[in-house]
Amino acid sequence: MSFIVTPRQFTQRAEFYHQLAQLTSAGIGVVPALEKIKNNPPARSFRESLQRILDELARGRAVAESLRQLSWLPEFDIALIEAGERSGRLDACFRLLSDYYNDRARIAKQVISQLIYPVGLIHFAALVFLIILPYAHSEFNASLIWLFAKATLALVPLYLVTIFLIYATQNKHGEKWRARVESFANPIPILGTARRFLALARLAAALEALISAGVNIIEAWDLAATASGSPALRHAVEKWKPEIAAGRTPAEVLSKCPKFPEMFANLYATGEVSGQLDDALRRLYSHYNEEGTRKLHAFAQWMPRLVYFLVAGIIAYKVVTFYTGYFQQINDMSHF
Secondary structure (H helix, E strand, C coil): CCCCCHHHHHHHHHHHHHHHHHHHHCCCHHHHHHHHHHHHCCCCCCHHHHHHHHHHCCCCCCCHHHHHHHCCCHHHHHHHHHHHHHHHHHHHHHHHHHHHHHHHHHHHHHHHHHHHHHHHHHHHHHHHHHHHHHHHCCCCCCCCHHHHHHHHHHHHHHHHHHHHHHHHHHCCHHHHHHHHHHHHHCCCHHHHHHHHHHHHHHHHHHHHCCCCCCCCCHHHHHEEEEEHHHHHHHHHHHHHHHHHHHHCHHHHCCCCCCCHHHHHHHHHHHHHCCCHHHHHHHHHHHHHHHHHHHHHHHHHHHHHHHHHHHHHHHHHHHHHHHHHHHHHHHHHHHCC
């Protein structure tokens, strides 16, 4: 697994899951499907990993177990695939993962394209305020090489912070890391809500598949919470087990859990009472996936604009400060 996953790699992973969804929904088994994809993979780098998966499957391992042994895919992917495997609806889970990574690739490309101008503005500001103006004021005594080095060093922390944020927000890390990222991201306007909604959508989709396949309710909730990709939801569901084992229904526990919105709890309770829980969960998935995606796209649009206004504000402040000092020097010289 690479250090940082790029939009291109997101697209390749989406194509991989799309091919798997198409083949398995056509009635082709997982092993033949993987063999076909290995011959025409989304990227050459997939061939070795696919062969290793096929080797693990030949030893009698399950699909999710084979993937977990190789550490090729994020834990979120494996949890959702395990839910699909247990429910007999792998094709639906592959389709869900394909849509998920397509959307991540689209949002990443959108953010990168909209950040080009603010990033260029940052480098222009560094060129002007850390190289050109100091060099002009020094009456050509300062070393131009030193000024370039100074500007580069000033930008290095910004590069490091950017790389760290990209690395930290990718879903290939362990649960402790993801829990820290989740607790940091939740208070952020729009982004925190988008992440919560998408986690609820994934949970609803996995839970509907598991319950429809006859998996017992405790195990279904446990697997679905893991597949949600949210450590907070998984911990909340983990605490329910004794209560549900004692005879309480998930609807009763949901209504008192602050991690789940009122709408989710109410619609789940209606489905549980009416015997149409599968329909309720499909509605919940559709609603939270649509709302979460919409908010995530809104954040991707506004975040570069905020960066631009911040950079423009800093440049404006520097220009005003520079000319204030310049005119002050002229005023001081006029008094001599």
